[in-house]
Every structure is written in structure tokens, then in C-alpha cells.
Amino acid sequence: MSRAKRPGEFELIARYFRPLAAGKAGALELADDAALIDLPPGRRLVVTADLLTAGVHFLNDDPPDCIARKALRVNLSDLAAMAARPLAYLLTCAFPESVEEAWVAGFAAGLARDQEEFDVVLMGGDTTATPGLLTLSITALGSVEPGRELRRSTAKKGDLIAVSGTIGDAALGLARLQGRLEPLAGDDRLIDRYRLPQPRISLAQQLAAVGLATAALDVSDGLAADLGHICEASGLAATVEAGRLPLSPAARNALEREPKLLEALLTGGDDYELLFTLPAGRRGELAGLPVTVIGHTEEGAGVKVLDPAGKVMALERSGFQHF
């Protein structure tokens, strides 16, 4: 037992989590049973919750500040996918009984840093010790102008399919961390992409403000699988040209060395980029935005990926499933 090594539950909360709720009256200093939240007038509440557990969503020896920030960011990415503006979050943690105070301090420091970056504050939650693995659940609250929210089910036949940033970096970063991939130039950036997603909050709001995106989600299970979700929800098929996939220089190097990696880039998870559809006639409005058109929707069902030679690829796994 390491009980003597660190403060108790209430002290940990007071020392590391209460400061994260400072300045927000409705958080009631995390000392009450629930938080009171006022929505900006005329806006609609948007809520999402994601759970992360050691060995599945992060590695046990990932730095604690990165684990904290990833947990927060995957939730902010879900808000982004709806074009919502983040407001606040709640955090529940099951810390292993052996957790050290320094680890909790690093974890809270990561949250503090991202609270500033994304203008959100901790409004409540729960801390417990577990004989099991580190498990975190975050509920993120945001707001959206009614009618401006982005959905998965509203893509139209003949829409273009676009994606932000670059795809596949996080999957390569994870493969590097797990030793499944030889060292690469630009490794660090790939590992960063795995550990620290960049939720596309402002891009999504920009697209929604002018009604440019017809449907959207964030790429968490892998591009092919997530595009499948849009297709299924919208009752459409999609064709993607793998040759158009936006790749980072490091991913491009990896792919040149090992062309078989293309499938991993298409199906790897953890990108947290914005995948969306738009009317073909409005393609010009993408100019200047960090997005790439990779395909289009059509009548039918399912996702077809064409390789750079124009041949349909047979993807062995279409994306990450937990079971």
C-alpha cells in the first residue's frame, strides 16, 4: 500500500482539481453535488462523453499531461464535429491505487494547459481509486446556434468528400510507439499526433456558419470506417481516391518505403480530423482552408476506395472496433 505516499482523495481534489474550476461560479468549487451551467442566450446545448482506458486509448507510460489532454481533446473533437463551441467539461477518473502524487500533478497540469488553449473549464466530476487500470471519462458540454449543428445523416448524393489536415499520422505514431514500425524521419511528429489530437473546432464552426458542410464527423475509428458511418447514416455510397489522401511528409516517406501501409493509413484511428461532405458546386469556397477533397458520394451503400492506379482496394479491416 502506498497510502502514506500521497494525500487522500479530498486533498487531491482540493490541490489539483479545484484550481481547474476556479473563476466559474457554477462549478461551486467542485464542492457540491452537481454544477450549475448557464448556456449563452439563444444557443442549444451539445453534450458528448468519451471514456479512455489504459492500453486501449493511450499507453500506460504515456506522459500524464498527454493522457489528460488527449482525454479532453477527443471530447472537444466530438463537439467540433457538431460545429459546437466548447463551454465546459466534467471529468471522472479511476486512478490505480498505486498512483503517485506527481503523476496526478502532471495530469492536472495538462488539463490546465488545454483549458487555456480551448477556453473551457472543469465543472465537476469524480475521483476514485481502482484496483484496475487507469480509466478516464470526460463529458464535454458545448453550445451551437440552433439549426447550425453538423450531423452525420445529412450528406447529399453527389456531394464532395473532404478531410482536414493529414490522415494516418496517429496510426503510424502508435505503430512506432509499439515497435511495429521501423524508425522514420519525423517520428516525433507522428507520435505527437497519436498522443495529442488537434480538435478542429474553429474550422467546423467556419464551415457551419456559411452552411458549406452538408454532413460531418471527426475521424476517430479510421477514415474508411468513419466515412462508412456518414454513408450509412445518410443512406449513400462513397468513393475515395487513395491517391488524393492528404499525407504528412513523414507518412509519405513511410508509404514510399512500404506501399502496403496505405491500408493502415486509411483504416488507422485517432486522426481526429474533420471529415465532411459539401455540395460539388461550392468546391471553390474551400480555398485557403486546410482541407483536401478525397472523393464523392453517390447512390448506393458502402465505401469504395480506389488505389492510385484506379483499382478498387480490398480493405481487410475497415476501422477500429473495441470488441
Next chain:
Amino acid sequence: MSRAKRPGEFELIARYFRPLAAGKAGALELADDAALIDLPPGRRLVVTADLLTAGVHFLNDDPPDCIARKALRVNLSDLAAMAARPLAYLLTCAFPESVEEAWVAGFAAGLARDQEEFDVVLMGGDTTATPGLLTLSITALGSVEPGRELRRSTAKKGDLIAVSGTIGDAALGLARLQGRLEPLAGDDRLIDRYRLPQPRISLAQQLAAVGLATAALDVSDGLAADLGHICEASGLAATVEAGRLPLSPAARNALEREPKLLEALLTGGDDYELLFTLPAGRRGELAGLPVTVIGHTEEGAGVKVLDPAGKVMALERSGFQHF
């Protein structure tokens, strides 16, 4: 690996969780990245989140429907403590990789039953497999008339202290389940109290509607510890007369057999009764309510418990702390 034994993640969600979101447009059939929630006009959002993990908050072989209902109810109890009316909830689950479909079915059936009982609906969440222990996190959303919310920090000097229902049953029930206590008449009811809390939702709203309660919380860490929370937040001391503690017939039997159990009743957790303060002059308004006055607040700090002979009790542990 038991992957072949049960459906995958998306099938489990479709089969067992999507029906729990039926009929609520903003839940978007759990198929989108986040949920859209409309508050009743003129009311304020109240949010709370609690995490439950196997071996800490429930026992591994507790029935799955009870585990689900307890996870929901402890959150509804937090809403009750603020006098909020429940609206919806989000659920994140880390299921052990070995979980069987029948277990998940029982778990979802428990949620369905309580959704009906408490008029709430599932609006979102996340399901994952973990190499660790079953861990659940629920975020409950409710609403309150602004200004009518109950707090911990607003007790007044000279207030009476009252508690709903009976105290200590859940602690005895847990002791029975763990074999730390000899069989008792009424065992089953004690075990039920441990497994299935009864959130005091309507009582709290009744007290708040007429401004009778000055401060409140729900008893989860144990009566003595939770009263300590009110005292600390309100800057007051409290005296409780143990002889006035409302006990169930089974708890009374246990106490007669073993007087030392009094401390366990005062410090055991999981009661989920409402503990509140009220002006001494309004005691008469409690008539007909399932509540018992057990003490009063005074200047100072800390909680003093007098035994039935009027002697100050020295409590070895004041309540449950996770670390």
C-alpha cells in the same frame, strides 16, 4: 478470446443501447458525435458525473441490472441533492473483454427499467472493451428553477439537521454480502439498499419549492463525513444525537445484537438519503415527510456525535475515502 461469442461494439450499441435513446430527437439515435439537448424554458442546467468501478462501488457478481441501476441512481441522487429535476444522462462503459452478451442485455434492461421510473433517457456515451475491470461513468443532466437549487454551503447557525429515510442499511447490506456480518432478519432489504439506492428526487424538490431546506447533500460517503461537508462548506459545527438516528427494523436488530455497530451506521456510505438543514422555527413543516431531525448546527467547526447516553463519540473513521 471470446470475440466469437457476442456481437461487436457497434452491434451491441445498436441492439442494447440505441433503444434506450428512442423517442428523443436530440439523442440522434446515438449515431452522431454528440447529443443536442433543449432545456425546459426558464430553467437552469444542472450536471453531475460519477464513476463506478468493480470492487469499489459494486461487487463483481452483483446482478448486471442492479449495477446499471445503481450507476444511474447515484447520479440522480446528486441531482436530487441540488433539487434538480432529471432530464437525461450519458453513459460511458469499459466492459471487460470477456463480457457476455447476456450480461450486457441484463445491464441495458436495468437502465430501461429505471429510465421509466425516473423519466430520463440515454442521450449519448461510449462503449469500449478493457483488459481491466468493469468501469462505468454516468453524467446526469437535470434542470432547476434558478435560485431554487440546494447547496452545501448555505446552512445557517442554529439550523436543525434532518435526514430522510433510514441510515446505515446499505453499509450493513455490504457487510452481509462480504460475509463480515452474521445473517440477520431482513437481510435482503439491507442488501437491496446497498445495491439499489432510492434517490430522493421529489422530496428535495418539495423542500426547495417552499424554501424549507437551507442546505443539502446526499449521503454517499457516510452520514458523519457528509455532514462534515456541509459544516465545512457553511463554516459551521454540528451536533448529532446518535439516539435519534432513523434506523430500519433490521438495522435496529443488528444494533441490539452488537452495539458497536453504531459507528458503522454513522460512517458507512451508500445511503443516498437526503441530509439537509432547516430553520429551527420551521420544524412543524416537516410533518408528514419521511424525514427525522437528528441534530443542529452551531458556531465552530466539525461534527460532534453524542451517543445515546449523551457522551461524545470518538469516530475512528469519519467516512469513505477512496485513497
